Amino acid sequence: MFIAIVVFVVVSSAGWPEVQKAFFDRQLFVDSFPEIAHAFLLNIRIFCIAEALILVFALGIAVLRGLPGPVLFPFRLLAVAYTDLFRGIPTILVIYILGFGAPALQLSGVPNSPLFWGVTALVLVYSAYVAEVYRAGIESVHPSQEAAARSLGLSRPKTLRFVIIPQAVRRVIPPLLNDFIGLQKDSALVALIGPIEAFRQSQIDVAATFNYTPYMVTALLFVLLTIPMARLTDWLIARDRRRQSAGGLR
């Protein structure tokens, strides 16, 4: 109902014909679609690579942060400083700083491509978030599980590997996927330092035609990609809830 009203108000507004022309040009939509879709493949590559790296890197940070004892305090401090820093700085700034700063250092053996540094920036930022998700999962595993494992003579690393982390990861899959949806969208930010991904391609098309329809193409592509991920997350949450009510605690 509400949506119907909004649609009606928008469509019946005085400026609608102009907006329709500028944003919903059917011919332009069809014309610009292949190019943008092709550029979108770069987005997919960016976040697939980033996600794989984040999964591993963030787990390392989370484990570091959970290390016990006063001797390992510097490691814990390092992990805390890392998450504070990269959750604090806006993603776009990290991308700018790395994308323009790192190549300027002219380090040998390090790639200078903006794409490399863009992905690196995304990995650094999102690892800070995902590490916190992992940490919440690790802390949600009851201490008696660790006691049970340690009492059998398993070392702490093996306890983490076989008992704690498998249970923690299962519990955090839904929030993890949620963060990855955010990451998919933020892959567009990499465009700001050069690589021609979907958003950048649509900007180029817009500049060439003075029409905003290509933006709508890009928006549509992102939504289409996000929906399966969102449904998967919903399904996993629902499955977890069913399991918990069936299996009780333990």
Place this chain on the structure above:
Amino acid sequence: MSEEAAALRLEGVRKSFGPVEVLRGVDLDVSEHEVVCLIGASGSGKSTLLRCINLLERINAGRIVLHGEEITHAKNVNTVRRRVGIVFQAFNLFPHMTVLRNVTLAPREVLGKSRAEAEAEATALLDRFGLADRRDEYPDRLSGGQQQRVAIVRALAMRPELMLLDEVTSALDPELVAEVLSVIRELAEAGMTMVIATHEMSFARDTADRVCFLDAGKILEQGPPEEIFTQPREERTRQFLDRVIAAGRL
């Protein structure tokens, strides 16, 4: 008793949690093949004592000697723990692993047994305690009594020199207590050295070689069960047993 003869010897064991002194100088000798039951009110230190023997808690003063070898400040707690099995009140099985994997994890990862060897031994043990058909189930599909029997089997799979049982029937529905107690009785008959914290007085009377009454962090009185249960010397023991009888637990 010489140290060589004792499977376990505790000398003046003290343990504090912050300002609270939970164990206030416990002395105890346990001979090979002996079954010692610890009785006493909640908070008297039974569980803490067992956790200290397994080095899950570090003691503040005193000595712990296992088969003539002092383990009080053992550098490698894991090598001690593989010799001392412990079963907890709440079952603490690993919920993400099948029964078989629960039982074989430590033999494989701690003792370095091959998968085939560990599984053959585990299957034999499960068979012995009537759990063979549950081998491939996940813990939440088992009854509480079955879970606790699996937990006992899991500890036994490490071939411990000493078993510590911490109120293993307290979390069970009354009708499931018997099956677990019969497992423990069978272990006692097979000559397993055990220290058992329990509220099941009739079980203690029937199975224990010796009963120790813990009160406020000390062993106040100990002796053969018939003596402790029929003619306790200490007033505190008598009061405790009267309360137990009033509650219908003896």
